[in-house]
Amino acid sequence: MANTPYPESYYAASANTAPPRPALQDDVETDVCVIGAGYTGLSSALFLLENGFRVTVLEAAKVGFGASGRNGGQIVNSYSRDIDVIERSVGPKQAQLLGLMAFEGGRIIRERVAKYNIQCDLKDGGVFAAITAKQMDHLESQKRLWERFGHTQLELLDQRRIREVVACDQYVGGMLDMSGGHIHPLNLVLGEAAAVESLGGTIYEQSPAVRIERGANPVVHTPQGKVRARFIIVAGNAYIGNLVPELAAKSMPCGTQVIATEPLGDELAKRLLPQDYCVEDCNYLLDYYRLSADKRLIFGGGVVYGARDPANIEAIIRPKMLKTFPQLKDVKIDYAWTGNFLLTLSRLPQVGRLGNNIYYSQGCSGHGVTYTHLAGKVLAEALRGQAERFDAFADLPHYPLPGGQLLRTPFAALGAWYYGLRDKLGF
Numbered sequence: 001m002a003n004t005p006y007p008e009s010y011y012a013a014s015a016n017t018a019p020p021r022p023a024l025q026d027d028v029e030t031d032v033c034v035i036g037a038g039y040t041g042l043s044s045a046l047f048l049l050e051n052g053f054r055v056t057v058l059e060a061a062k063v064g065f066g067a068s069g070r071n072g073g074q075i076v077n078s079y080s081r082d083i084d085v086i087e088r089s090v091g092p093k094q095a096q097l098l099g100l101m102a103f104e105g106g107r108i109i110r111e112r113v114a115k116y117n118i119q120c121d122l123k124d125g126g127v128f129a130a131i132t133a134k135q136m137d138h139l140e141s142q143k144r145l146w147e148r149f150g151h152t153q154l155e156l157l158d159q160r161r162i163r164e165v166v167a168c169d170q171y172v173g174g175m176l177d178m179s180g181g182h183i184h185p186l187n188l189v190l191g192e193a194a195a196v197e198s199l200g201g202t203i204y205e206q207s208p209a210v211r212i213e214r215g216a217n218p219v220v221h222t223p224q225g226k227v228r229a230r231f232i233i234v235a236g237n238a239y240i241g242n243l244v245p246e247l248a249a250k251s252m253p254c255g256t257q258v259i260a261t262e263p264l265g266d267e268l269a270k271r272l273l274p275q276d277y278c279v280e281d282c283n284y285l286l287d288y289y290r291l292s293a294d295k296r297l298i299f300g301g302g303v304v305y306g307a308r309d310p311a312n313i314e315a316i317i318r319p320k321m322l323k324t325f326p327q328l329k330d331v332k333i334d335y336a337w338t339g340n341f342l343l344t345l346s347r348l349p350q351v352g353r354l355g356n357n358i359y360y361s362q363g364c365s366g367h368g369v370t371y372t373h374l375a376g377k378v379l380a381e382a383l384r385g386q387a388e389r390f391d392a393f394a395d396l397p398h399y400p401l402p403g404g405q406l407l408r409t410p411f412a413a414l415g416a417w418y419y420g421l422r423d424k425l426g427f
Contacts, residue, residue: 003206004060004061004062004065004206005061005062006061006062006064006065006069006186007065007070007337007339008335008337009069009070009186009258009260009335009337010260010292010296010298010334010335010337011069011070011073011184011185011186011187012069012186013335014184014187014292014294015186015187015190016119016187016190016191018063018190018193018194020205021059021062021063021203021204021205022204022205023204023205023206023207023222023224023225024058024204024207024222024224024225024226024227025224025225026225027225027226027227027228028056028202028225028226028227028228029227029228029229030054030055030056030202030227030228030229031048031053031054031055031229031230031231032044032045032048032053032054032055032056032229032230032231032232032233032383033056033057033058033218033220033227033229033231033232033233034055034056034057034058034232034233034235035058035209035220035232035233035234035235035236035240035243036057036058036059036060036066036234036235036236036237036239036240037057037058037059037062037063037064037065037189037193037203037205038064038065038066038067038068038069038189038235038236038237038372039068039188039189039192039368039369039372039373039376040235040237040361040362040372040375040376040379041057041059041233041235041236041376042057042063042189042192042193042195042196042376043108043192043372043373043374043375043376043377044233044235044375044376044379044380045057045196045201045376046112046192046195046196046199046201046376047376047377047379047380047381048380048383049196049199049200049201050199051380051384053383054200055196055201055202056201056202056204056227056229057196057201057202057203057204058204058207058208058209058220058222058227059203059204059205059206059207060206060207060208060209060236060239061205061206062205062206063189063190063193063203063205064185064186064189064190064193065239066236066237066238066239066339066340067237067238067239067339067340067341067364067368068185068186068188068189068368068372069185069186069189069339070185070186070258070337070338070339071185071256071258071339071341071368071369072185072256072258072278072288072289072290072298072300073182073183073184073185073278073290073298073369074126074180074181074182074278074280074288074290074369075105075106075109075126075179075180075181075182075183075278075369075370076126076180076280076367076369076370077102077103077105077106077146077151077177077179077180077370078102078103078146078367079098079102079347079348079349079367079371080347080348080364080365080366080367081346081347081348081365082142082145083095083098083099083102083145083146083149084141084145086098086099086348086396087099089346089396089397090395090396090397094392094395094396097388097389097392098392098393099148099149100149100150101374101378101389101392102146102149102151103146103149103150103151103179104370104374104377105369105370105371105372105373105374106179106180106181106370106373107179108370108373108374108376108377109122109183109188109369109370109373110122112191112192112195112373113183113188113191115195116191116192116194116195116198117191118187118188118191118192118194118195119187119191120183120184120185120187120188120191121182121183121184121187121292121293122181122182122183123181123182123183123276123277123278124178124179124180124181125176125177125178125180125181125275125276125277125278126176126177126180126181126182126277126278126279126280127157127162127165127166127174127175127176127177127180127277127278127279127280128142128174128175128177128280128281128282129162129166129168129171129174129279129280129281129282130171130172130173130174130175130281130282131170131171131172131281131282131283132172133172135172135282135283136172136173136174138282139156139173139174139175139282140156142175143156143175151179153177153178153179154175154176154177154178155175155176155178156173156174156175156176157173157174157175157176158173159171159172159173161173161174162174164274165273165274165275165277166272166273166277166279167271167272167273167274167325167327168324168325170323170324171281176277180277180278181277181278182278182290183369184292184293185369204222204225207222207223207224207225208222208223209221209222209236209243210222210223210243211243212232212243212244212358214354214355214358216356216357217229217230218231218232218357218358220232229357230357231357231358231359231383232357232358232359233359233360233361233379234247234358234359234360234362235360235361235362236362237341237342237362237363237364237368238253238254238340238341238342239253239340240362244354244358244360246354247350247360247362249400250344250345250350250363250398250399250400251342251343251344251350251362251363252342252343253340253341253342253343254303254304254340254341254342254343254366255303255304255310255338255339255340255341256300256301256302256303256304256338256339256340256341256366257300257301257302257304257310257313257316257317257336257337257338258298258299258300258313258317258336258337258338258339259298259299259300259313259314259317259318259321259333259335259336260292260296260297260298260299260333260334260335260336261296261297261298261299261321261328261331261332261333261334262296262331262332262333262334263294263295263296264291264295264296264297264328264331265295266295268295268327269291269295269297271327272291272297272325272327273290273291276290276291277290278290285301285302285303286301287299287300287301287320287324288300288301289321289324296334297321297325297328297331299317299320299321299324300317301317301320302316302317302320303366304338310338313336313337313338314333314336317336318333341364341365341366341368342362342363342364342365343363343365343366344363344365344398345398345399345400346396346397346398346399347365348363348365348396348398349361349362349363349364349365349371349375349393349396350362350363350396350398351375351378351379351390351393351394351396352394353382353394359379359382359383361375361378361379361393363398375393378390378393
């Protein structure tokens with residue numbers, strides 16, 4: 001049987017020790033079968049276990065193999081489309097409920113880290129950096145918007161203040177969110193997996209779900225076993241393939257690229273990011289970066305539509321890094337990797353139920369670290385019969401990507417080119 005290891009990355013190279021987990025080779029019964037051992041799946045599993053459910057998790061490769069173990073490691077609040085956009089689409093009542101949940105994911109992460117003593121280099125503080133006056137105007141509006149929903153840990157930064165937190169000359173200002181922050185993402189998901197097992201949950205690795213047998217008592221089939229369950233949670237996101245065909249038409253896997261420098265040393269690291277906050281700019285095709293615990297700069301950006309792996313990641317990302325920090329021109333890149341996220345046309349997550357017992361959440365559209373932790377709680381609530389918050393997400397409208405399977409990638413790339421041009425021209 002194939003054994004899929006982690007792809008090479010800084011995170012895989014610096015991961016905490018984790019126990020080997022077997023592949024499923026038998027028939028088992030459980031209350032809930034979770035497909036996918038990333039943030040969505042493990043967050044769901046933890047909330048369910050804490051409420052007395054028996055839970056079995058199936059992972060096609062290794063815990064955190066997908067986006068959960070490869071992302072930029074930034075705790076960013078709200079959704080990929082903010083609450084005002086949601087309000088215009090669905091009205092004030094539904095938007096109010098979604099708005100109140102927009103800042104919950106980060107709190108869940110911190111609660112998990114504290115409760116289960118997860119060692120993942122958690123740091124507080126995230127900065128949105130404005131390159132143009134128009135972007136700064138947007139941040140001022142965003143601050144007012146978020147404060148409407150009770151989120152008050154925000155500070156606007158003028159040009160002088162932003163240069164106190166990031167040594168980059170291209171920013172005209174920004175906004176600091178002290179409830180944002182950053183983590184070692186793979187170590188977070190490994191800690192959550194250990195927490196699942198500490199509560200009696202079972203995780204099988206190298207056990208891809210190849211078929212779901214639907215019905216009153218659904219069965220998930222793997223190459224060498226099967227799981228009979230009362231409920232199924234599909235939590236594979238960009239790595240779910242065609243397991244649930246009706247979900248594939250309304251989403252598209254996309255790749256994003258990340259590099260990690262050699263260790264910079266305390267002095268240079270302190271000059272670049274004196275308060276050790278993470279940063280993302282306000283462009284449509286944004287760049288994001290932060291320091292690791294051993295003082296490397298982790299820098300990401302760019303989108304490859306259709307989730308192809310670029311031939312030379314460093315050639316794509318290093319120029320972006322040097323535009324931000326020209327002082328790093330002689331610094332060596334030790335790691336370069338790519339990972340996939342799942343894009344929806346609305347840029348909002350797809351949540352729903354198939355029949356009476358198959359639940360899903362997917363399509364974070366690049367904003368998944370916090371949302372996935374919230375999603376686990378919302379899915380667990382729905383399985384317990386408390387569906388108000390689940391329904392607020394499930395009722396969001398979603399549409400097929402234009403062009404169907406064949407043309408959706410070039411259409412999306414054309415749209416990204418248009419918005420990228422707007423970024424460059426300052427519109």
